[in-house]
Amino acid sequence: MATAAVACWFSVLGSTGTSRYSLSSPRLFARSRTSTCLLIPKAANQKKRSFKKPPLPPFSPRKSAAEAESISQKKFPGRSKDERPCQNADGNISRSSTGQSQSTAFKSFGVQRKDTKGPLLDIKDRQVESGKLHDGAFLNAVVKVYCTHTAPDYSLPWQKQRQYTSTGSAFMIGDGKLLTNAHCVEHDTQVKVKRRGDDTKYVAKVLARGVECDIALLSVESKEFWKGAEPLELGHLPRLQDGVTVVGYPLGGDTISVTKGVVSRIEVTSYAHGSSELLGIQIDAAINPGNSGGPAFNDQGECIGVAFQVYRSEEAENIGYVIPTTVVSHFLDDYERHGKYTGFPCLGVLLQKLENPALRACLKVPSNEGVLVRRVEPTSDASNVLKEGDVIVSFDGVHIGSEGTVPFRSNERIAFRYLISQKFAGDVAELGIIRAGASMKVQAVLNPRVHLVPYHIEGGQPSYLIVAGLVFTPLSEPLIEEECEDSIGLKLLAKARYSLARFKGEQIVILSQVLANDVNIGYEDMGNQQVLKLNGTRIKNIHHLAHLVDSCKDKNLVFEFEDNYLAVLEREAAAAASSCILKDYGIPSERSSDLSEPYVDPLGDNQAMGHQDLGESPVSNLEIGFEGLLWA
Secondary structure: OOOOEOOOOOOOEOOOOOEOOOOOOOOOOOOOOOOEEEEEEOOOOOOOOOOOOOOOOOOOOOOOHHHHHHHHHHHOOOOOOOOOOOOOOOOOOEEOOOOOOOOOOOEOEEOEEOOOOOOOOOOOOOOOOOHHHHOOHHHHHEEEEEEEEOOEOOOOOOOEOOOEEEEEEEEEEEOOEEEEOHHHHOOEEEEEEEEOOOOOOEEEEEEEEEOOOOEEEEEOOOOOOOOOOOOOOEOOOOOOOOEEEEEEOOOOOOOOEEEEEEEEEEEEEEEOOOEEEEEEEEEOOOOOOOOOOOEEEOOOOOEEEEEEEEEEEOOEEEEEEEEEHHHHHHHHHHHHHHOOOOOOOEOOEEEEEOOOHHHHHHOOOOOOEOEEEEEEOOOOHHHHOOOOOOEEEEEOOEEOEOOOEEEEOOOEEEEOHHHHHOOOOOOEEEEEEEEOOEEEEEEEEOEOOOOOOOOOOOOOOOOOEEEOOEEEEEOOHHHHHHHOHHHHOHHHHHHHHHEOOOOOOOOOEEEEEEOOOHHHOOOOOOOOEEEEEEOOEEOOOHHHHHHHHHHOOOOEEEEEEHHHOEEEEEHHHHHHHHHHHHHHOOOOOOEOHHHHOOOOOOOOOOOOOOOOOOOOOEOOHHHHHOOOEEEO
């Protein structure tokens, strides 16, 4: 798996390897003074990388609770019967955004690299073998995952990087399915699994990959693999101090390993791989590289979650994290309803706490409740029903406290985003609001967030366009990590961290490099600059740029970049030089295959983009770093 680090304001943390900077830190892109990191137990032999962003597939009408449960039990017989979506206290929990300041880095840590030399974790971590669990038949449901990864080269988007291998853990849930972590099978080209006590590896297929929740669903067609198998049953959300045992195949040996601890905390947690925040169970049992995807059991032998990351710091120790079964059930229900993973929805508003009495009085809020709407994301449905200055006091009938929390179980409270995470893409939420002193009810459709700069590339391979040696590609978090922040520049980094998409399909298109040729003399040193216009037309995304180039009839191609920098190419000469440049640099095509499709305007024929520049709807540093503000 891979290590990733940090918090982004809307959803948190990255995927594999490279650490990310805290987006909510008071200093832009500054590292925390203390050495802290959240590790995703890595896949064996997995390279240090972090890739981040989420799809928005279509969805079908929701089924009734009884009908959904019936289907769930048929397709996934190992699931707990009482795990229903949209339940109350013990229901599904996760939060779809982050707005709190975070100085700690989070990394996925559960996949073991085959070439790992020596232990990566503190020797203080407790690693014990429980006789009771060791003798349990359910341990046979835990398997070892072998994955071969081939990640894209974001700096050279027409090719892939050298392949590498990793190992992780998974477990059986019935109906020929296995569960593991998404980071264990990221950019997979081949996945194999091996049962405990067996020497045969079986080929597995990835059916669904939930990047935000770091869960992947696998299938194995071989009947021999499932012979005598006993799938695990998902249990209830545990309580504090409940015993927990983590089972998997971490580094240090080839056989199954068991570590034991207790539940030390349950709250909305940063998910390193998915750059999101969902419900997480914090435990003190050791989670090492290779544990990723392995189950965690309670003392009754029920699976209460999936091990996926740990926290490492000079000031903390023995902090591991488990994805609870409520989040797992949400993932499985999503897959059942839509035939694929559609993601966790968000409301798309920036909120401020209302703890100050004078502030509540000014907003005409009669009681100690509600959160102030500071900003509404343009691409969210909430922008049609909410305004800046509204106070949200309830969500589907549940009252929201002035600190932005709602009741959770008996004596606990949890972030209001918990309620949002119980929903599915396309669900409608009823919001109780106070606007200028008047109470009213509004409804908003919840959908996954649209990222201006994606954290993960849908389909795996980035888009690109080469015009006379000028290489254009959309700005993405993996590209930023690969290029290094110094070469990207502060202006692009600020847009990547703080800007909001103004419409679905918007991208920040950059000139990543120039492939030197006689036709582009004088532009060889250009790189990592945002292109704003072509022949006076503002660029909406990479596909729009390709469309403008193809339909241009002018003598010259005039590219306008940030800071009024111009690059002019003679159109016919640029077209003539294209084949020679591709041959000289060994590039198979002048554009990615997705750009060969007909262009569809994301705004439609009758919609104007407005006067504001694309990618310049920034959230201020104050809004990101101030603890009184949070994204929902």
